[in-house]
Amino acid sequence: MTSQLLYEKYRKSLEQKFQKLFESYLPRTLYDPSAYIMKSGGKRLRPILVMLSAGAAGGNVNKVKNAAVAVELFHNFTLVHDDIMDNADKRRNNQTVHKKYDSNTAILTGDNLIAHAYNYLLKDCSDNNKKVINIFSQGIVEVCEGQSYDEAFETSANVSIDDYLKMIKKKTAALLEVCCSIGARLGGADPKTIRALENYGLNTGIAFQLRDDLLDIFGSEDKFGKMIGGDLIQGKKTFLFLKAMQNAKGDDKNLLKSFIRNHGIKRKDVSKFKKLYEKLGVLDDTEKEILYFNRRAIKSLNSIKDSNYKETLIWLVNDLSGRKN
Amino acid sequence: MTSQLLYEKYRKSLEQKFQKLFESYLPRTLYDPSAYIMKSGGKRLRPILVMLSAGAAGGNVNKVKNAAVAVELFHNFTLVHDDIMDNADKRRNNQTVHKKYDSNTAILTGDNLIAHAYNYLLKDCSDNNKKVINIFSQGIVEVCEGQSYDEAFETSANVSIDDYLKMIKKKTAALLEVCCSIGARLGGADPKTIRALENYGLNTGIAFQLRDDLLDIFGSEDKFGKMIGGDLIQGKKTFLFLKAMQNAKGDDKNLLKSFIRNHGIKRKDVSKFKKLYEKLGVLDDTEKEILYFNRRAIKSLNSIKDSNYKETLIWLVNDLSGRKN
Numbered sequence: 001m002t003s004q005l006l007y008e009k010y011r012k013s014l015e016q017k018f019q020k021l022f023e024s025y026l027p028r029t030l031y032d033p034s035a036y037i038m039k040s041g042g043k044r045l046r047p048i049l050v051m052l053s054a055g056a057a058g059g060n061v062n063k064v065k066n067a068a069v070a071v072e073l074f075h076n077f078t079l080v081h082d083d084i085m086d087n088a089d090k091r092r093n094n095q096t097v098h099k100k101y102d103s104n105t106a107i108l109t110g111d112n113l114i115a116h117a118y119n120y121l122l123k124d125c126s127d128n129n130k131k132v133i134n135i136f137s138q139g140i141v142e143v144c145e146g147q148s149y150d151e152a153f154e155t156s157a158n159v160s161i162d163d164y165l166k167m168i169k170k171k172t173a174a175l176l177e178v179c180c181s182i183g184a185r186l187g188g189a190d191p192k193t194i195r196a197l198e199n200y201g202l203n204t205g206i207a208f209q210l211r212d213d214l215l216d217i218f219g220s221e222d223k224f225g226k227m228i229g230g231d232l233i234q235g236k237k238t239f240l241f242l243k244a245m246q247n248a249k250g251d252d253k254n255l256l257k258s259f260i261r262n263h264g265i266k267r268k269d270v271s272k273f274k275k276l277y278e279k280l281g282v283l284d285d286t287e288k289e290i291l292y293f294n295r296r297a298i299k300s301l302n303s304i305k306d307s308n309y310k311e312t313l314i315w316l317v318n319d320l321s322g323r324k325n
Numbered sequence: 326m327t328s329q330l331l332y333e334k335y336r337k338s339l340e341q342k343f344q345k346l347f348e349s350y351l352p353r354t355l356y357d358p359s360a361y362i363m364k365s366g367g368k369r370l371r372p373i374l375v376m377l378s379a380g381a382a383g384g385n386v387n388k389v390k391n392a393a394v395a396v397e398l399f400h401n402f403t404l405v406h407d408d409i410m411d412n413a414d415k416r417r418n419n420q421t422v423h424k425k426y427d428s429n430t431a432i433l434t435g436d437n438l439i440a441h442a443y444n445y446l447l448k449d450c451s452d453n454n455k456k457v458i459n460i461f462s463q464g465i466v467e468v469c470e471g472q473s474y475d476e477a478f479e480t481s482a483n484v485s486i487d488d489y490l491k492m493i494k495k496k497t498a499a500l501l502e503v504c505c506s507i508g509a510r511l512g513g514a515d516p517k518t519i520r521a522l523e524n525y526g527l528n529t530g531i532a533f534q535l536r537d538d539l540l541d542i543f544g545s546e547d548k549f550g551k552m553i554g555g556d557l558i559q560g561k562k563t564f565l566f567l568k569a570m571q572n573a574k575g576d577d578k579n580l581l582k583s584f585i586r587n588h589g590i591k592r593k594d595v596s597k598f599k600k601l602y603e604k605l606g607v608l609d610d611t612e613k614e615i616l617y618f619n620r621r622a623i624k625s626l627n628s629i630k631d632s633n634y635k636e637t638l639i640w641l642v643n644d645l646s647g648r649k650n
Contacts, residue, residue, distance in 0.1 A: 030473035081436060085429040104410040104476060107432060108469050111406060114439055115465035122459050127452045134447050140440035144433050148355035151429060 003315035033109045046071045049179035055309030059187020066123035073117035080110040093225040139178035146170025154235045173205025203297035213238035223324040235264030247280040328640035358434045371396040374504035380634030384512020391448035398442035405435040418550040464503035471496025484562045498530025528622035538563035548649040560589030572605040
């Protein structure tokens with residue numbers, strides 16, 4: 001089976017689960033929004049990473065499907081809460097949970113998703129899997145810390161590219177690392193294989209966030225499923241912005257400094273910044289950075305024995321590079 | 326040692342831990358508010374229930390201290406998020422987290438507390454304690470469901486006393502049940518003892534919430550640490566309100582119906598409702614109901630062998646009945 005077909009096969013089998021999740025739970029005031037976000041699609045990247053990692057470690061892919069559901073619940077909890085914090089209207093081309101319902105409902109929905117995530121994770125854990133639960137919890141801690149740095153950076157004038165990379169490691173890459181770690185461990189991997197897959201996840205995650213930063217301004221709203229320029233409006237110091245600051249001089253630099261001073265820009269100025277980014281070559285810079293982390297991700301897998309799963313993990317890195325959403 | 330001295334001893338030893346929690350963690354934008362809420366005091370009832378239950382089950386009280394920290398983290402997560410939802414200004418006579426910082430920080434703080442709670446819980450779990458983690462997660466689910474019912478009831482015209490009791494079992498009593506269950510299990514209790522302590526926690530929790538409803542209107546703001554009449558202003562259909570509806574006739578009933586229609590009352594009308602409650606005898610009705618659940622809690626412990634811990638659990642039921650905060 002080609003890598004793409006394998007990915008699709010897993011995606012479809014997971015999708016069936018997600019479409020039926022929380023159907024029979026009460027109260028519906030809590031579980032309708034929970035089902036809504038879980039049914040709203042997406043790449044299902046994180047649960048598939050759990051399955052591929054288990055496979056690459058020589059384990060049974062079908063025995064980690066609940067853990068796969070757990071990481072998708074975790075991911076969606078972060079989306080629901082982040083969208084409140086970012087006051088975002090759209091997610092995956094749908095209304096965000098707090099817009100469709102209200103903020104209180106969205107807070108509670110996120111909280112509830114976390115707890116259900118643990119219950120799913122436990123289903124695939126045997127008695128000696130305490131470490132797996134620990135890694136999952138630590139993943140939530142990392143995401144919260146990353147999100148807190150991200151928020152703090154919005155109003156900080158001194159954010160370096162190193163600060164930014166440290167932040168996205170926590171905010172985005174940690175969860176992908178957790179997915180690979182849990183898949184590997186439940187799949188019975190030895191410590192070296194666990195480490196290899198964790199590194200794969202971490203580097204893939206960094207590249208993933210860099211691509212996200214890029215799509216936020218150079219993507220197509222329809223395909224990306226979110227408002228274009230959202231990061232700029234919110235004052236997010238993305239990789240593109242920080243590179244632009246490095247490259248700019250004179251009036252260009254002053255324009256970028258006004259972004260820092262005003263903690264973002266108005267919606268009408270998004271295209272002006274897009275043109276500035278193009279002029280300053282930050283698109284190329286970002287693609288180069290993505291390539292660097294992609295190569296590290298693939299190199300991490302060198303020590304693992306060849307398999308269809310490993311091949312798919314490699315394919316995935318390149319596929320994610322071409323993504324539009 | 327008397328029960329009161331034992332409780333105080335545990336409280337002090339836990340308090341030392343809580344005062345130092347999150348001291349060295351980064352970023353401070355996340356951990357200052359986390360430390361702030363954990364240092365803000367309170368009765369520390371839930372962690373002490375873990376310890377007393379472990380003791381009553383014949384276990385080593387000192388080996389469940391991390392689990393005790395876990396339930397207090399869980400409790401404080403719910404407080405931080407509930408205070409956002411209820412738009413509360415004050416908690417334990419301090420500013421609430423979302424007022425002192427902001428809502429985004431408070432959302433993130435709550436999320437982070439949950440994850441740390443699991444990490445603490447895991448410290449006291451051996452490999453065969455999967456069930457303990459399951460119970461903890463299910464506790465979070467129950468609290469979320471209870472909170473969702475509570476919110477839905479604010480705008481519902483048909484809430485019965487049975488609905489109310491079902492709601493507070495989830496919103497408040499489930500966590501106390503979880504504390505006793507986890508303490509008992511980690512203390513090595515047999516299934517019968519586990520069930521006895523769980524029942525104790527559940528019934529104590531119901532009585533606790535009924536007392537909370539009562540203090541919301543008949544308490545003293547200084548001692549209660551929260552605004553008096555908050556439930557009435559928010560349109561909460563507490564036990565007192567539902568009893569008043571049962572007892573009232575004529576104009577009194579019409580006044581209560583206006584509360585339902587308007588989803589609450591204005592601050593200036595709180596004393597009018599207090600007088601009405603007094604006239605309708607709902608204070609007595611609530612005390613009777615509390616007594617009923619207190620007796621059930623104490624009776625649950627009949628099957629457990631006598632000990633200083635059991636004695637303290639019994640003392641605690643009566644002590645909580647006299648609480649002002």
